[in-house]
Amino acid sequence: MxxxxxxxxxxxxxxxxxxxxxxxxxxxxxxxxxxxxxxxxxxxxxxxxxxxxxxxxxxxxxxxxxxxxxxxxxxxxxxxxxxxxxxxxxxxxxxxxxxxxxxxxxxxxxxxxVPDPTPMQWHDSLWLARRKKSRSANRPINIYEVHLGSWRRHSDGRYYTYKELSETLIPYVKKLGYTHIELMPVMEHLLDASWGYQQLGYFAPTSRFGTPLDFLKLVDQCHQANIGVIVDWVPGHFIRNYDALYQYDGTPTFEYQDPDRDNNRRWGAWNFDLGKAQVQSFLISSALFWLTDCHLDGLRVDAVSNMLYLDYDEGRAGQRNQFGDNRNLEGIAFLKRLNTLIFEQHPDVLMIAEESSAYPQVTASVDQGGLGFNYKWNMGWMHDTLAFFQLDPWQRRDHFELLTFAFVYLYDEQFILPFSHDEVVHGKKSLMHKMPGDRYNQFANLRTMLTYMLAFPGKVLNFMGSEWGQFLEWRDWSQLEWVDLKDPLNHGMQQFTQTLNQVYRENRPLWELDHDPAGLIYTYTDDPASATMGFIRQAKRKYSFVVAAFNFMPIERRHYQIGVPYPGQYELLLNTEAQAFGGTWTKLETTFTAIEQPYHGQPASFEVTLPAMGALLIRPQRVEKRSR
Structure with a gap:
């Protein structure tokens, strides 16, 4: 012993x-x-x-x-x-x-x-076996981000338990066609308003919703329903409380000894000393606990920028390392070690960086000099896309670079495109409320923006409530406005999201080559005069592709020409202005004939009516197969 x-x-x-x-x-x-x-x-x-x-x-x-x-x-x-x-x-x-x-x-x-020693009896072996056989880069990843404390609540304000969430959240997510749930931190925390990012227990699911065993059963049942589970994890800083980790033995123990580095003023927390051996054992053990013992499919590592730069936090300006720059060498080394060890044990999980700077090679392998994550949130795409869609449509022609700039750095990293909780809180307004115009036009814009998101190369994430266009911004202290679904426009928006997600999952071109330049064919991505855009998403199979066309103006475009690789018959996958979704089109154009008429670099083309403030997704049905 x-x-x-x-x-x-x-x-x-x-x-x-x-x-x-x-x-x-x-x-x-x-x-x-x-x-x-x-x-x-x-x-x-x-x-x-x-x-x-x-x-x-x-x-x-x-x-x-x-x-x-x-x-x-x-x-x-x-x-x-x-x-x-x-x-x-x-x-x-x-x-x-x-x-x-x-x-x-x-x-x-x-x-x-004192824990219950009863072991968990897992029933997700089939899910885990399938996960091992497929690379995340080549499979659909459409994430529904959830705050468990405010997705639903009882009428008296009580939380739903893990058991109740298993019975309600899982069927809902499965019905709407998402592939993964991402949970805002479920690690134990005291302050509700911190949303779980001021963590107390790095090995304990929060007791708000039930026991640790209940949490494991929620994960298990997600997997049985073919839904992956990702959880936000915070290795950069910890809760301020003096009865927690701070000066655990009366001296700096988990945090830096340097008083200019231990105090995280931005988040009102203490920074972990990421260069200390015992802290590395603690944090790496925590990450592996959630991935191994809890069977999670991935971790979204919060606030990575705070671990990369000495002067990222307020009050630390002027800090430099031995090389004279502002890189946090201990933090960088820790992240590389973390990802190396995780992928040695779990090569099939997702390690996602929430990183807001232009730090290079976040998703490159450690052997290639990178940090070793396999995904990074594309904060630039998110910011620019929201800025564009919030514009009055008549101003969009003058700001088209907000959309086109993302194509410049498209393959610099492996990206997830996020419309997360951070964008619908603290006065930023909900996604629907951000959209310009009257209520009808707000929904039309939202449908078009979400279609643009799923058609654009990269995996995707949407925060709860956006799927039906909730008007109120997110409030962590009450449940979502489920009453909205009694309104035809909200109900139609939810039906649209379900259809869009189904189209995404069933069409490999929309996800199979997300991170490969071969997966995108530029056709007319830069046409600010008309404020329209189109491109082709390509799958591995030569004749498997999806044509995406977008109209960002409230003007219907008749006889709109679209260039395609092959002549033949094409079919409609999605029209955002279908009446069933809350649009105005009662009769849809469902088939299109492409002839050998070159257009925008493509040898064939066909005409469509491009709906006002709308989008079309179209795929080949029967085309003339030939070499290009």
Missing amino acids: EKVAATQSYLFNTGAQYQSQQYLGCHWESATQVSFRAWAPHAQLVQVIGSFNDWQPIPLMLLPKTGIWVGAVASVQVGDLYKFQVTDAAGHVQAKIDPFARQFEKKPGDAGV
Whole structure:
């Protein structure tokens, strides 16, 4: 036992313990005895306190040269609460959380909960097997971003539980045709208004919605319904509370020692010391816990820019590394190591960077000098696209570069195109409310923008509520405005989203070559005079492609010519102005004949009526197969 403890402690202290939660924290040693282990290298004394003995301190023993305090307690039961009581070198006593706790009591308390040792019985082997066989770059990824606390609530304001969400959220997402759910942080946190980004428990699903086992069952049932699960994860900073990680043993323990680097003023948090070996063991163990033990399909790593630059946060201007620039060398090295280790164990998961700067090679492999993520949120595309669609249509001709600029850096990274929660809160207005014109035109613009998003190269993400055009911006303290769906326009918008998602999933050209220049054929992407745009999305198979045409003006374009690679018959996949979606077209053009008449660099073409403020998606039905 002593040899095992020495090995585990050595690995943790050298940054090489990637399952540290299985050693540190609270663990069952027998049916009646629990061991407690805490890392507090500069503490004078560490004791465990808990409800199992009326919160009377029980001293732990310091393992020599490890900084780890250990002890065993008998007569403990599942569900008992506990904390560590830490006496620092100056004699100050502070009750502290267990950083490795698997479960916490419900807020406002933050004591750890002695875990239930009952193992999870998984039923998602088929999903995991399929995931291993396919590369994410070549499969559809259409993400529904969800804040569990405000997707739905009971009439009295109570949260839906993990069990209730399994019964409601999963069928809803499956019906609408999304491929993945991305959950805003489910790691334990105290402040609702932080949305989970001020984390307390890095190994504990929040108790707001139920037990850890209930959370695992939610993931399991998502997988059984063929829905992937991604969770936001925050390795850059942690909650300010003094009874949490901050100065855990009375000195900077998880955070930087440098007072100019530990304080994250932008988010009101403390920054992890990403160069410290024990912090690396802690964070890498956390990431692997969610991917391995919880079967998650990916992590969206929050605030990556904060880990890349010394002066990214307010108040740190002028900080420089030994090379004289502002790169955070420890943060960069940590991210490379994190992604390398994760993909060694889980080559089929998604590691997504929420990175808002122009830092290069975020999604390049570590061997090629990159950070090693396989996806990055395309914040530039998001910002420019929203800016364009918020313009009065008659001004769009003068700002067409807002759309066309994204084609310049299209393949610099592997991108996800996000319309996330950040864009529909704090006075920014909902997606529908951002759109110009009266209510009818707002919906027409929104349908066109979402179609543009799914046709544009890259995987996609939309925040909850946008699928039916909720008018009110997101509020974390109440559920979505489900009553909107009684309105025909909102209901039609939801039907449109379901149809659009189905078109996306069933047509390989819209996702199979997202990150390959061969997957996009430029036809008329830069025509500001008419404020129209078109391009062709190509699949691996030569004759499998989708033609996308967009009209960003409230003027119907009759006899609108579209260039295509082959003459023959083409069929309509989607017209955003169909009456069923809330548009005005009662009769749709469903077939088109392309003749050998070159247009915009293509050897054949056909004419369509391009709807005002609308979009068309068209694919070949029977074409003359020939070499080009």
